[in-house]
Amino acid sequence: ETGVTQTPRHLVMGMTNKKSLKCEQHLGHNAMYWYKQSAKKPLELMFVYSLEERVENNSVPSRFSPECPNSSHLFLHLHTLQPEDSALYLCASSLRSWTGIAEQYFGPGTRLTVT
Amino acid sequence: KQEVTQIPAALSVPEGENLVLNCSFTDSAIYNLQWFRQDPGKGLTSLLLIQSSQREQTSGRLNASLDKSSGRSTLYIAASQPGDSATYLCAVSSYNTDKLIFGTGTRLQVFP
Numbered sequence: 244e245t246g247v248t249q250t251p252r253h254l255v256m257g258m259t260n261k262k263s264l265k266c267e268q269h270l271g272h273n274a275m276y277w278y279k280q281s282a283k284k285p286l287e288l289m290f291v292y293s294l295e296e297r298v299e300n301n302s303v304p305s306r307f308s309p310e311c312p313n314s315s316h317l318f319l320h321l322h323t324l325q326p327e328d329s330a331l332y333l334c335a336s337s338l339r340s341w342t343g344i345a346e347q348y349f350g351p352g353t354r355l356t357v358t
Numbered sequence: 359k360q361e362v363t364q365i366p367a368a369l370s371v372p373e374g375e376n377l378v379l380n381c382s383f384t385d386s387a388i389y390n391l392q393w394f395r396q397d398p399g400k401g402l403t404s405l406l407l408i409q410s411s412q413r414e415q416t417s418g419r420l421n422a423s424l425d426k427s428s429g430r431s432t433l434y435i436a437a438s439q440p441g442d443s444a445t446y447l448c449a450v451s452s453y454n455t456d457k458l459i460f461g462t463g464t465r466l467q468v469f470p
Contacts, residue, residue: 247401272458284461286447291456298456333401343389344451347458349402 247350255271255356258324264353266317274339274346277309280331292317293339295327321344324357331336331355360385360448364461371468377435379464381448386426392458393422393433394447402447406433438468 247268256262268275268343275292278286278291291298292311308320317334331354361384371377381391390409394402401416406415406422408431414423420432431448447464 249401274383280441286460288457289451293456304464335402340455341454343453344456344458345390346392346404346407347449351401352399354399 247334247336247348249332249350251353252351253354253356255349255358256321256324257358258326260324261312261320261322263321264319264332264334264355266319266350268315268334268336268348268350269316272336272338272348273314274309274337274344276335276337276342277317277319278333280333280352282330286333288296290319291346321355324355326357329355329357359390360450360459361364362370362448362459362461364446364448364464366464367462368465369467371438371466373440373468373470375438375468377438377466379433379435379446379466381431381461382430383431383450385452386429387452388426388450389432389453389455391424391448392465393431394449395421396445396447396463398445403454406445407455409461438466440468440470443467 250265277289289303290309310318331352333352334350335347338345363382365380392407393405396402408424419436424431445463447463449460
């Protein structure tokens with residue numbers, strides 16, 4: 244596999260379920276990102292793992308929990324979600340130097356529906 | 359606080375036309391600017407990246423320019439085709455940060 248992959252591509256879950264989204268990058272990058280894309284809204288950055296640190300968006304609810312075991316893998320753990328969490332969840336990766344981030348590459352996304 | 363605006367929000371043109379999509383940003387101290395394409399329900403595909411020291415980048419029928427002092431970038435699409443129909447997003451990053459700031463996109467439809 245090349246580029247950035249995400250599984251599953253589609254997920255339907257109830258409000259009491261626990262599930263995880265997985266992202267894997269095969270580009271040798273050192274930074275990984277989770278974004279949320281809701282209908283008719285700009286992309287929202289949720290979490291960043293960069294230069295071995297986690298950078299958070301403080302507005303993300305605690306029912307979303309990221310995990311980055313190494314520079315190639317990223318997870319988003321979901322529990323007790325709300326219907327308004329239904330969205331397209333996108334993973335991305337890039338090379339991060341001390342001066343900034345280089346070209347960012349995205350995965351195909353996971354379409355999440357919370358019932 | 360950096361803000362990115364894209365005009366127009368939507369565009370519908372006949373096949374063969376040359377197009378210009380606009381992106382404006384409020385803080386000119388950017389590190390780079392990236393143009394993406396997104397098909398409905400799919401992820402983003404990187405089209406072009408322009409470093410802050412560059413004025414333009416080209417890839418095939420696409421040409422992106424950057425004028426940092428005026429806070430503008432344009433994406434020029436030559437000889438548009440129906441397969442170019444998608445949403446086009448621009449995003450800027452700043453020095454020593456991890457964030458890309460995205461515009462709200464231009465939804466392009468090219469009809470035969």
